[in-house]
Amino acid sequence: MAEVRLKRFSFGQLFLCMILMLFSLAAILPFLLLVISSVTSEEVLLVNGYSYFPTKLSFYSYEYLFTVNLSSIGRAYGITVFITVVGTTLSLMIAPMMAYVLSRRDYNKRKVMTFVVFFTMLFNGGLVPQYLMWTQLFGIKNTIFALLFPNLLFNGFFVLIMKSYFTLNIHPALIEAAKIDGASEFYIYRKIVMPLSLPILATIGLMVGINYWNDWMNGLYYITKNHLFSLQNLLNRILVTIRFLNEFANEMRLDKELPSISIRMAMAVIGTIPIMALYPFFQKYFVKGISLGGVKG
Numbered sequence: 001m002a003e004v005r006l007k008r009f010s011f012g013q014l015f016l017c018m019i020l021m022l023f024s025l026a027a028i029l030p031f032l033l034l035v036i037s038s039v040t041s042e043e044v045l046l047v048n049g050y051s052y053f054p055t056k057l058s059f060y061s062y063e064y065l066f067t068v069n070l071s072s073i074g075r076a077y078g079i080t081v082f083i084t085v086v087g088t089t090l091s092l093m094i095a096p097m098m099a100y101v102l103s104r105r106d107y108n109k110r111k112v113m114t115f116v117v118f119f120t121m122l123f124n125g126g127l128v129p130q131y132l133m134w135t136q137l138f139g140i141k142n143t144i145f146a147l148l149f150p151n152l153l154f155n156g157f158f159v160l161i162m163k164s165y166f167t168l169n170i171h172p173a174l175i176e177a178a179k180i181d182g183a184s185e186f187y188i189y190r191k192i193v194m195p196l197s198l199p200i201l202a203t204i205g206l207m208v209g210i211n212y213w214n215d216w217m218n219g220l221y222y223i224t225k226n227h228l229f230s231l232q233n234l235l236n237r238i239l240v241t242i243r244f245l246n247e248f249a250n251e252m253r254l255d256k257e258l259p260s261i262s263i264r265m266a267m268a269v270i271g272t273i274p275i276m277a278l279y280p281f282f283q284k285y286f287v288k289g290i291s292l293g294g295v296k297g
Contacts, residue, residue: 031272038062038265045261061266069238073270075227076234081274083147083230084212091153091208092201099162100193105172114163117156131221146222147230152211158204165200166193206278213275235267 037050041058048055065073102110102117124130134150135141170193178188194201219233229237242260 034265034272035269038262038269040262042260042262058262061262064263065238065266065270069234072226072229072234073231076229076231077274079144079147079228080213080231083144084209087148087153087212088205088209090148091155091158092205094154095159095204096162096194096197096201097189099159100166100170100189102159102163103166103170104175114160117159120156121160127221134222141222142225142228144228147212147215147218147228150218150222152208152215152218155208158208162197162200162204165197170196209278210275214271231271235271239264239267 033050033052036052036054037045038061039057039059040051040054041056042060044051044054044056098117101107102114104110125133130150134146138145138149140146140149174192175188178192183191214232216230216232216236219228219230220236223229223233239260242263
């Protein structure tokens, strides 16, 4: 019978485990309180405040969102998923190509182009010129492209992060060896650079996806048609409507008011859970990308 050996942890390892557990609780407990508050009765929230152990539960917030606004939320979910997937895919196709060119030391204009990309992070024309450009020049108002293109599809910050990764992790000897073997530039980029860049692609893809999922500014500026609202814009519109109805009820001295606090918590849960579900799927890409080899210095 094989002997089972128990691994002994040092005091330092146990201390680090405790620190990591505290950080984990600091991230989990607020979200848990958010979920519990979304199913807590409005009266209990107003009297006792937020609690992990509410005295009365109520699912009226979810009932209101998924009965009164079921079709609108379903359509908004579809639009948000579409722009998140398409926008993230396009961003991961465009940004790495430019970042790879800027990382190549044999490209004589890389310093100038890097400065141009960096300049866009410091200065911009402002909201009014940007609005006029996208609406009058490109004509994207009240189209699905208004949720894809402005600000999110191509970000100078992500380009510079990828450039730094390519410079530090893609050794020039790999490219030189591939050129000696007769590989073209696109073949080198597709078969050598991209497989070695899975960690940064997964990281940037996750950040871009979160930005697309949480974006509501573009919808606020460029979308006025209800059937094009993303999830964040629709939830914001529902919240504004609830506030208006409650103010009207107070002016008319009506007893019935919509539970604005619990509905706000429920909307946060609806908007957060789908994007949180993606995190476990990205973890394997981090591990796989890190395990890939390269040139040893």
